Amino acid sequence: MRTGNWIPPDVDTNTPSIARIYDYWLGGGHNFEIDRATADKLEGNMAGVRQSVRLNRAFLARAVRYMASQGVKQFIDIGSGIPTVGNVHEIAQQVNPEARVVYVEREPVAVAHSDLLLAGDEQSAMVHADMRDVEGVLGSPQVRRLIDFDEPVGLLFLLMLHWLEDSDDPAGLVRAYQEPLVPGSMMAVSHLTDDARREHITEMTGMMVEHRAGEPIPRSHDEIVALFGELELVEPGLVGCGNWRPAGPGDVTEDSQWNQYLYAGVARKP
Numbered sequence: 084m085r086t087g088n089w090i091p092p093d094v095d096t097n098t099p100s101i102a103r104i105y106d107y108w109l110g111g112g113h114n115f116e117i118d119r120a121t122a123d124k125l126e127g128n129m130a131g132v133r134q135s136v137r138l139n140r141a142f143l144a145r146a147v148r149y150m151a152s153q154g155v156k157q158f159i160d161i162g163s164g165i166p167t168v169g170n171v172h173e174i175a176q177q178v179n180p181e182a183r184v185v186y187v188e189r190e191p192v193a194v195a196h197s198d199l200l201l202a203g204d205e206q207s208a209m210v211h212a213d214m215r216d217v218e219g220v221l222g223s224p225q226v227r228r229l230i231d232f233d234e235p236v237g238l239l240f241l242l243m244l245h246w247l248e249d250s251d252d253p254a255g256l257v258r259a260y261q262e263p264l265v266p267g268s269m270m271a272v273s274h275l276t277d278d279a280r281r282e283h284i285t286e287m288t289g290m291m292v293e294h295r296a297g298e299p300i301p302r303s304h305d306e307i308v309a310l311f312g313e314l315e316l317v318e319p320g321l322v323g324c325g326n327w328r329p330a331g332p333g334d335v336t337e338d339s340q341w342n343q344y345l346y347a348g349v350a351r352k353p
């Protein structure tokens with residue numbers, strides 16, 4: 084097995100992690116044998132999944148550029164995953180070199196690798212936390228240092244809220260993150276849905292549970308729109324990930340199936 088200071092000493096290398104499986108599907112190198120084996124097994128029944136995770140990363144870039152173009156200079160990226168090409172601080176700082184970013188993640192490899200990447204970066208930081216601890220996240224030294232709640236904030240929940248069960252009250256958690264934000268703040272969401280081909284999605288989530296890769300909760304268009312709360316969706320609303328303001332060939336896919344599995348949208352606080 085590869086070693087390096089991105090592997091925290093207490094990390095469990097025998098249990099797959101969705102952050103590391105996702106990193107593998109994106110072509111990253113911060114994953115273990117168990118993640119790769121699980122990802123390959125899942126992919127057997129999820130043809131095109133690599134395309135879908137790339138579609139999601141392309142949406143991330145467009146959403147951050149859009150928010151930055153609307154004057155958002157500070158971002159909180161919740162469930163940020165393992166850093167890969169095109170991280171939020173890199174994209175935001177291309178638009179505004181002064182942009183500041185706080186990442187929030189509970190997976191230790193993602194945290195360790197983010198800490199390495201961000202070492203010496205005064206404008207970005209990582210909070211190691213479960214996002215359900217809203218007070219802990221918003222009260223963390225990193226958020227207090229980098230986020231000015233008198234200015235608009237961009238909140239990102241990309242492929243993240245479907246890891247919350249209904250009993251976690253995802254709408255209530257999102258509301259708690261939105262609550263301290265001033266008007267003009269924005270929020271981006273991408274989320275698994277089973278509106279199209281429910282049986283296939285049920286089969287896929289069943290496989291993920293079987294392989295101990297977590298259990299994503301697909302939600303309907305209406306349920307995901309409701310997660311935006313009081314915020315107002317900007318055009319074109321909540322749509323298939325690749326259909327949210329595509330700007331180039333890498334933003335869309337020939338395989339429309341995967342586009343139907345992930346909804347994406349951006350909203351503004353009035």
Ligand SMILES: C[S@@+](CC[C@H](N)C(=O)[O-])C[C@H]1O[C@@H](n2cnc3c(N)ncnc32)[C@H](O)[C@@H]1O
Pocket residue numbers: 101102105139140143161162163164165187188189190193212213214215240241242243246247
């Ligand atoms: C599929 S990845 C998405 C990464 C990134 N947001 C993106 O869209 O490219 C989902 C991430 O959410 C993280 N996550 C899931 N539940 C979480 C929670 N309750 N608190 C913090 N992070 C969480 C996982 O560890 C994983 O890295």
